[in-house]
Amino acid sequence: MTDQQKSYSDPISYAAPRTLDEAAALLSAGNVTVLAGGTDLMPQTQSGKVKFKPLLMNVRRVAGLGGIAEAAGTIRIGALATITELLQSELVRDRLGILWQACEHFASDQIRNAATIGGNVCNASPAGDTLVPLLALNARVLLVSKPNGALVERRLPLAGFFVAPGRSQLAASELLAAVEVPLPPRGFAGEFFKFGTRPGLDISAISMALGGVRENRTLRDVRVAFGAVAPTPIRGPKTEAALEGRTLDAAAIETAVAAALADIRPISDVRATDWYRRELVGNLLRRMLSHVCER
Amino acid sequence: MSANVEIDFTLNGVGRRVSVTPGMSALTLLRDVLDLTGTKYGCGEGECGACTIRVDGVTVNSCLMFAVDCDGREVVTIEGLASDPRAQRLQQKFVEHGAVQCGFCTPGLVMQANHLLDVHPHPGAAEVQRGIEGNLCRCTGYKKIVEAIQDSGSESVRSELTL
Ligand SMILES: Cc1cc2nc3c(=O)[nH]c(=O)nc-3n(C[C@H](O)[C@H](O)[C@H](O)COP(=O)(O)OP(=O)(O)OC[C@H]3O[C@@H](n4cnc5c(N)ncnc54)[C@H](O)[C@@H]3O)c2cc1C
Ligand code: FES
Ligand code: FES
Numbered sequence: 001m002t003d004q005q006k007s008y009s010d011p012i013s014y015a016a017p018r019t020l021d022e023a024a025a026l027l028s029a030g031n032v033t034v035l036a037g038g039t040d041l042m043p044q045t046q047s048g049k050v051k052f053k054p055l056l057m058n059v060r061r062v063a064g065l066g067g068i069a070e071a072a073g074t075i076r077i078g079a080l081a082t083i084t085e086l087l088q089s090e091l092v093r094d095r096l097g098i099l100w101q102a103c104e105h106f107a108s109d110q111i112r113n114a115a116t117i118g119g120n121v122c123n124a125s126p127a128g129d130t131l132v133p134l135l136a137l138n139a140r141v142l143l144v145s146k147p148n149g150a151l152v153e154r155r156l157p158l159a160g161f162f163v164a165p166g167r168s169q170l171a172a173s174e175l176l177a178a179v180e181v182p183l184p185p186r187g188f189a190g191e192f193f194k195f196g197t198r199p200g201l202d203i204s205a206i207s208m209a210l211g212g213v214r215e216n217r218t219l220r221d222v223r224v225a226f227g228a229v230a231p232t233p234i235r236g237p238k239t240e241a242a243l244e245g246r247t248l249d250a251a252a253i254e255t256a257v258a259a260a261l262a263d264i265r266p267i268s269d270v271r272a273t274d275w276y277r278r279e280l281v282g283n284l285l286r287r288m289l290s291h292v293c294e295r
Numbered sequence: 296m297s298a299n300v301e302i303d304f305t306l307n308g309v310g311r312r313v314s315v316t317p318g319m320s321a322l323t324l325l326r327d328v329l330d331l332t333g334t335k336y337g338c339g340e341g342e343c344g345a346c347t348i349r350v351d352g353v354t355v356n357s358c359l360m361f362a363v364d365c366d367g368r369e370v371v372t373i374e375g376l377a378s379d380p381r382a383q384r385l386q387q388k389f390v391e392h393g394a395v396q397c398g399f400c401t402p403g404l405v406m407q408a409n410h411l412l413d414v415h416p417h418p419g420a421a422e423v424q425r426g427i428e429g430n431l432c433r434c435t436g437y438k439k440i441v442e443a444i445q446d447s448g449s450e451s452v453r454s455e456l457t458l
Contacts, residue, residue: 108344109429113353
């Protein structure tokens with residue numbers, strides 16, 4: 001076996017680059033495991049589920065990978081922004097309410113202080129909690145690499161970024177630099193809901209985000225996304241179509257529930273059976289829609 | 296055969312230089328390399344909070360943190376809170392309320408409660424419960440712990456103890 005193919009239970013060497021350029025250059029040389037908050041990487045490597053590449057590259061010292069700011073109608077969330085920083089951001093709370101709510105339901109204080117949004121996206125879990133609201137908010141990812149001595153940026157919509165549990169379109173030579181969220185229309189509001197046995201710390205059995213602009217008893221610009229009901233987090237296009245512009249009476253709500261059940265592809269695992277997940281999705285959607293009507 | 300990495304950081308107010316392997320956790324560094332055994336190994340996977348430490352002003356699970364990431368940072372462990380007035384008050388309140396049984400969870404809970412009081416100086420019961428969500432206690436049933444933390448944060452207690 002050549003050195004190129006080896007993986008390790010402990011990395012051979014360590015680097016903590018300070019600039020994006022340096023980080024991208026190291027990454028383009030290959031054989032690198034990226035470290036951000038470590039809250040996924042540590043348990044995954046300790047359990048042997050993931051093996052280290054020879055070089056462990058800590059990106060936490062890279063300048064310009066943090067921060068949350070708005071410019072030209074887009075909110076840019078740096079990959080290193082922690083869940084706690086998202087919760088402390090007025091911009092996120094006021095304009096990206098469903099993302100803020102997902103952060104509120106995320107793990108424990110200690111984990112929120114370490115976990116980054118970039119790590120949550122790159123880990124690509126079907127149950128990743130920020131992924132569901134980010135999908136509903138039409139987020140994009142900004143990926144950076146340095147293939148031929150110059151920095152190259154690539155922007156991809158989050159919808160389509162995830163390909164399988166733990167797998168995304170992120171190339172081994174790419175670093176996630178930021179998540180970009182177009183400002184939702186004024187009046188856009190919604191709810192995030194996650195169901196698990198130990199509220200924060202449990203991996204979600206299912207999660208859902210629903211948002212839209214409310215006018216009397218109708219919703220416009222409806223966005224729906226689901227977590228842990230398919231191999232990746234997904235949007236719910238059928239549910240969205242069933243709700244868009246409809247008066248939210250009992251019949252419309254039942255039509256939306258039927259559409260949601262057609263959008264999802266749940267499996268049975270240790271956390272829940274597929275039957276239970278369907279029940280949860282139906283009941284939660286009913287509950288969220290009646291909340292929306294009552295507001 | 297990983298090469299050791301030299302890191303420099305502040306530990307409980309004192310500058311330290313140590314050599315660690317890249318895959319080592321901060322918890323292993325503290326307990327096995329530096330012999331600071333107040334920080335406990337409970338689950339090793341972020342579920343129990345027994346390993347809670349403070350890094351640059353916020354609490355984290357040291358079992359999930361890579362030791363190399365301590366480089367350049369300010370780390371405080373339960374040993375470092377020994378002479379901190381508020382932590383002493385917390386300790387006193389834990390004793391008064393009977394919030395300690397086997398004591399295994401206590402260092403982590405005091406670290407986390409101390410951080411909670413930084414953010415919410417006078418927390419309500421619900422805030423305390425939420426603040427210590429990431430700390431498991433197998434003995435007390437939490438009620439006395441919540442009361443002890445709330446009591447430490449209440450105004451009356453403060454005047455009583457600052458005589
Ligand atoms: C007890 C516990 C509870 C948890 N609860 C939740 C929860 O409620 N909801 C939830 O969604 N998750 C939860 N998690 C999972 C985890 O905390 C999150 O996924 C977190 O956001 C990961 O971020 P991190 O910075 O710690 O990532 P790391 O562990 O550092 O990295 C995760 C992965 O992403 C890669 N990576 C990280 N940053 C980048 C980057 N900028 N560019 C390229 N690759 C990168 C790493 O190589 C690694 O493969 C929990 C974990 C634990 C241990
Ligand atoms: S030992 Fe770190 S959380 Fe349990
Ligand atoms: S006192 Fe025993 S675990 Fe809390």
